[in-house]
Amino acid sequence: MTVLAVAEHRRGELREVSLELLTVARQLADDIEGEVHAAVVGGPVKAYAERLNREGVDTVHTIAEGEEFNHDVYTQAVAQLTEAVDPAVLVMPNSVNGLDYAPAVAGRLDRPLVTDVVDLSYDDELTATRELYGSKVETTIDVHADRAAVTVRPAEWPAAEGTGDATVEAFEVDIDDAAVRSTVTGFEEVGGGDVDITDADVLVSVGRGIGEEENLDIVYDLAEALGATVSASRPLIDNGWLPKDRQVGQSGKVVTPDVYIAIGISGAVQHVAGMKGSDIIVAINDDPNAPIFDIADYGIVDDLFEVVPALTEQFE
Amino acid sequence: MKILVTVKEVAAVDDEFELDGLAVDDRYVTYDLNEWDEYAVETAVQIREAGDDVEVVAVTIGDADAEETVRQVLAKGADRAIRVWDDALAEAGLLDPATKARVLAAVADDEDPDLVLTGVQSADDGFGATGVTLAERIGFEWAAVVCSLDLDREAGVAHVHRELEGGVEELTDVELPAVLTIQTGINEPRYASLRGIRQAQSKELAERSLSDLGLAAEDVASPLEQTDLYEPETGGDATVFEGSAEATAAELASALREKGVGQ
Ligand SMILES: Cc1cc2nc3c(=O)[nH]c(=O)nc-3n(C[C@H](O)[C@H](O)[C@H](O)COP(=O)(O)OP(=O)(O)OC[C@H]3O[C@@H](n4cnc5c(N)ncnc54)[C@H](O)[C@@H]3O)c2cc1C
Numbered sequence: 001m002t003v004l005a006v007a008e009h010r011r012g013e014l015r016e017v018s019l020e021l022l023t024v025a026r027q028l029a030d031d032i033e034g035e036v037h038a039a040v041v042g043g044p045v046k047a048y049a050e051r052l053n054r055e056g057v058d059t060v061h062t063i064a065e066g067e068e069f070n071h072d073v074y075t076q077a078v079a080q081l082t083e084a085v086d087p088a089v090l091v092m093p094n095s096v097n098g099l100d101y102a103p104a105v106a107g108r109l110d111r112p113l114v115t116d117v118v119d120l121s122y123d124d125e126l127t128a129t130r131e132l133y134g135s136k137v138e139t140t141i142d143v144h145a146d147r148a149a150v151t152v153r154p155a156e157w158p159a160a161e162g163t164g165d166a167t168v169e170a171f172e173v174d175i176d177d178a179a180v181r182s183t184v185t186g187f188e189e190v191g192g193g194d195v196d197i198t199d200a201d202v203l204v205s206v207g208r209g210i211g212e213e214e215n216l217d218i219v220y221d222l223a224e225a226l227g228a229t230v231s232a233s234r235p236l237i238d239n240g241w242l243p244k245d246r247q248v249g250q251s252g253k254v255v256t257p258d259v260y261i262a263i264g265i266s267g268a269v270q271h272v273a274g275m276k277g278s279d280i281i282v283a284i285n286d287d288p289n290a291p292i293f294d295i296a297d298y299g300i301v302d303d304l305f306e307v308v309p310a311l312t313e314q315f316e
Numbered sequence: 317m318k319i320l321v322t323v324k325e326v327a328a329v330d331d332e333f334e335l336d337g338l339a340v341d342d343r344y345v346t347y348d349l350n351e352w353d354e355y356a357v358e359t360a361v362q363i364r365e366a367g368d369d370v371e372v373v374a375v376t377i378g379d380a381d382a383e384e385t386v387r388q389v390l391a392k393g394a395d396r397a398i399r400v401w402d403d404a405l406a407e408a409g410l411l412d413p414a415t416k417a418r419v420l421a422a423v424a425d426d427e428d429p430d431l432v433l434t435g436v437q438s439a440d441d442g443f444g445a446t447g448v449t450l451a452e453r454i455g456f457e458w459a460a461v462v463c464s465l466d467l468d469r470e471a472g473v474a475h476v477h478r479e480l481e482g483g484v485e486e487l488t489d490v491e492l493p494a495v496l497t498i499q500t501g502i503n504e505p506r507y508a509s510l511r512g513i514r515q516a517q518s519k520e521l522a523e524r525s526l527s528d529l530g531l532a533a534e535d536v537a538s539p540l541e542q543t544d545l546y547e548p549e550t551g552g553d554a555t556v557f558e559g560s561a562e563a564t565a566a567e568l569a570s571a572l573r574e575k576g577v578g579q
Contacts (some may be wrong), residue, residue, distance in 0.1 A: 010480070063441040069486075071458070081510040094444075096480050099436075100460035103413060107452035113413065131548070133329040133440055137340065140408070140544040162478050181457040181491040188485045189479070202577055226578045238501035244483070248474040251479050261509040273481075280575055282402045282568065283554070290494050296429075298571055300564045301556060310565035 001034040005086035006078055007052055008067065008095055009040065011187070017093040017152075019159035022119060024152050025091050026056040031122035034297055035059065039171070041077045046168075053167035055162030061085070061171040072180040074101040079108050079171045084171070086147075089126055092235065094151035096251075108147040114141055115151045123300050126150070134268055135291040141192040146286050155273060193243035200229035201261045205248055205275070207233035208283065209264020213241045218308045219263060231255065233265045249274035264304045267292025284308065317370045317469060319360045319431035321394065322420055322447075323353040325378050325385040328546040338545045349385045352435025354505040355496040360433050361393035361506075363467060371395050375423050377416060379406065389507035390516035396424060402525035404533035415538045418450035422529035424454050431474070432495040436461050447497035450452060458495040459488055463502050 005025040007018035013166040018040075022112040025036045035058040040048040045062035047231045052060050063077045078101065082090050090109075092102040106113035118138075119129035127141040128150060172185070197203060210216060225232045231244065248255055250270040252263050260278035265271060267290055275281070276295055283296035286305050293299050325347050333344035357374065364370040374389045374397040376382055386397045400419055408415065424432065432451075437444035444460075451458035463485060465476035472492045477485040479499050490496070508516070526532060555571070557564040572578060 019327070029357055071460075075452075093379060096461045096478065099444050100458075100478070104449035104452040105379055107414065107417070107449050113445060113449075114540065115413070115445050125323075127543075130442075132442070133340070134442075135548070136329050136333070137335070138546055138548045139338075141544055142541045142543050144539045184486055184488045185489060186487045188487060190483045194372065204527065226572075228577075234500065238502075246390060247483075250481050251481060254482065259572065259575060265400065272524075276528075282572070289333075289547075293554050293556070294550050296552060296554040299554040299556040300568060302561055302564060306561035307565055311569060312562045314565055314569035 001032050001088045002037050002085055003029045003034060003091060004037045004039060004082060004085050004088050005026060005091040007038060007040040007048060008093050008097060009043050009048060012043065014051050015095070016159060017095060017154040018052065019041035019054065019073060020154065020157045021091050021093060021152060022052065022057055022160035024053050028089055028120060028122050032088055034088065037087065039063065039078070039081055041074055042068060049168045053164045053166045054160035055164050056160065057164045057166040059109040060166050060168045062168060063171050063173055065175060068184055070095050070180065070184055071101040072182055072183065073132060073175060074177050075104040075108065076179065078105045080173045081171055082134070083148045088147060089122065090149040091150045094150070094153050098151045100147065102151045104306065109175045110141050110148050111149040111227055113143050116153050117150045118156050120150065127271045134266060136289055145312055153269065169305060172263070176315050189243045193245045195229060197231045197247070197248070198253055198255050198258050200255070202226055203257045204228045204261045204263065205231040205265060206236060206263045207265030208238070209236040212290065213239070216241065218305070218312070222308055224314045233271050262287060262292050262296070263308060265292055266290045267295065317367065317369055317431070318427060318429040319363060319370060319372045320424060320427055320433065321353070321356050321360045321372060321525045323374050323376050323386065323389050323435045325382040326350040326438050328439070330334050331528070333528065335545055335547070339540050344515045345480055347381065347385065349388055350435050350438045352437055352439070352498065352500060355434040355500050355502050356435050357389050357392055358503045358505040359381065359465060359498055359527065360504060364393065365409040367469065372539050373427055375396065375400070375420065376412065377401065377405065379508045386521060388508060388533045390519045390521065391512040392506055393512065396520040396522070398522045400524045400529065404526050405536055408538065408549045410538055410540050410542045412444050412538050412540045413443045413445035415536050416446045417453050418535050419526070419529065419531065420446070420450050421453040422531050423524070424450070426529065430493050432456065434495065434497050436497045436499050448577060451495035456493045456495050459490045460497045461499050462496045463503065548549045
């Protein structure tokens with residue numbers, strides 16, 4: 001039996017999650033004493049295959065169809081390869097593009113799908129761990145089927161390392177063009193502001209806990225006292241309270257300041273994806289169970305409307 | 317044109333809570349319309365307001381308690397709603413995306429919509445896969461994580477932006493009929509007006525059982541079984557300051573000064 005991992009790339013770059021999937025696949029393959037197969041669809045597949053040839057990978061399948069991700073092509077290609085390889089587990093990234101084709105592949109092949117998985121094991125059948133209620137609770141799920149599919153949360157597993165001796169094989173797919181009913185026409189960077197938050201040494205970052213736009217003043221006051229830059233979690237950007245390029249997170253910017261002060265931010269996985277590389281993380285939140293405390297170095301469990309002005313005073 | 321919007325009442329867990337077997341004890345749970353669905357509803361209502369003969373139908377899978385949430389959706393402008401529930405669903409255990417898609421597909425078969433809008437994910441279980449699973453099942457085209465929509469009804473094409481990681485959007489043309497999963501921030505969801513709330517009372521909120529939809533209990537039997545639920549170990553080793561706001565702020569300030577902040 002095998003495990004098949006499907007890589008992801010964008011605009012000429014293999015994305016880091018691809019190498020993480022190889023680690024997941026190797027872990028599962030060890031459980032079932034099976035082989036690891038990797039696949040890459042579209043773009044410079046030979047170059048990608050070289051990078052995917054890490055320790056523990058047995059075969060890399062290249063599918064030269066298109067340059068960039070197109071979900072109709074991916075769905076057909078990955079489904080056909082999966083039928084040919086017949087892996088016990090098909091592993092895909094829980095990325096935006098993963099979520100744009102993995103459910104379609106699983107549905108087409110009638111494989112149960114577990115998404116956003118943070119832990120996995122295989123003992124006769126697949127057991128997957130995922131989070132509920134914004135990471136407050138974890139649950140395990142047994143998959144009663146002999147063939148399954150998963151999407152794996154990015155940055156939960158280390159990237160596979162070393163150089164392998166995988167066989168690289170071109171896989172020919174038969175794409176039904178009539179079933180390709182979407183066309184990617186381009187890409188656009190979001191902008192909107194005049195400040196580059198990725199340059200800041202100190203970020204005062206504010207989340208939904210601030211409640212109202214008027215209340216932002218206390219955050220600006222703190223930032224001024226600290227000589228810091230203001231960034232935010234997604235809900236504030238969605239509300240239009242700050243320009244789009246002040247958003248920290250998966251779909252926003254990845255920041256690595258010396259100090260990141262998270263004020264009224266719960267620490268949702270998509271937010272954490274953008275700031276966990278900060279040197280020192282400070283969390284101010286009135287919920288002691290907020291997941292942001294799991295990654296914080298310093299925490300204050302209290303009402304931000306009390307703490308933030310008091311902190312500002314300390315620096316004035 | 318008919319737009320089907322899938323909506324869900326989601327559970328939010330209090331700051332402090334207790335577990336009760338495979339669930340969070342209900343005393344610590346509050347329910348509300350899923351954040352992502354609010355944006356999907358707004359998208360549908362805006363399309364209706366912009367064009368002629370557009371009907372917006374909301375559908376939910378949920379018990380009688382979910383009616384209040386569905387009324388909110390009617391108050392925001394959906395024309396009518398369908399709530400699917402019965403004993404078999406109540407006993408089905410984990411309603412994973414495939415199970416939900418099977419039920420929603422039966423509704424879509426009945427309603428024959430031109431466009432289906434869903435939220436990107438639900439805030440409680442966060443599977444993020446129901447929309448695309450549904451699209452595959454009913455043979456519609458789709459796009460996931462849509463943050464901008466320009467609908468060309470005449471050409472039968474949805475021009476969408478899909479929000480990728482890292483501040484990049486993908487521009488995609490999608491043929492109708494399609495399922496689009498809607499991301500927050502695509503618009504500004506409205507509050508229900510008093511007039512809307514009044515009108516919602518007289519709008520149709522139809523109840524359907526599995527058999528009404530031509531489904532049987534087997535159709536909602538999922539191969540996924542939830543076997544455990546627990547509070548994760550905190551991986552954290554944060555220094556948490558305690559005391560009054562003044563005291564904790566002072567301690568944090570000195571810790572930050574040591575790191576060279578504010579000097
Ligand atoms: C595909 C996708 C991409 C996403 N990309 C991003 C992204 O790039 N960036 C991002 O941030 N999010 C992103 N999200 C959204 C993310 O899932 C969360 O919804 C969001 O991060 C929540 O923001 P928040 O922490 O500010 O709000 P909430 O989760 O609502 O948290 C507010 C916090 O404030 C606390 N609080 C409330 N009142 C007070 C008070 N008076 N004093 C102290 N604390 C208080 C609460 O306890 C709570 O912990 C994305 C989601 C999806 C599905």
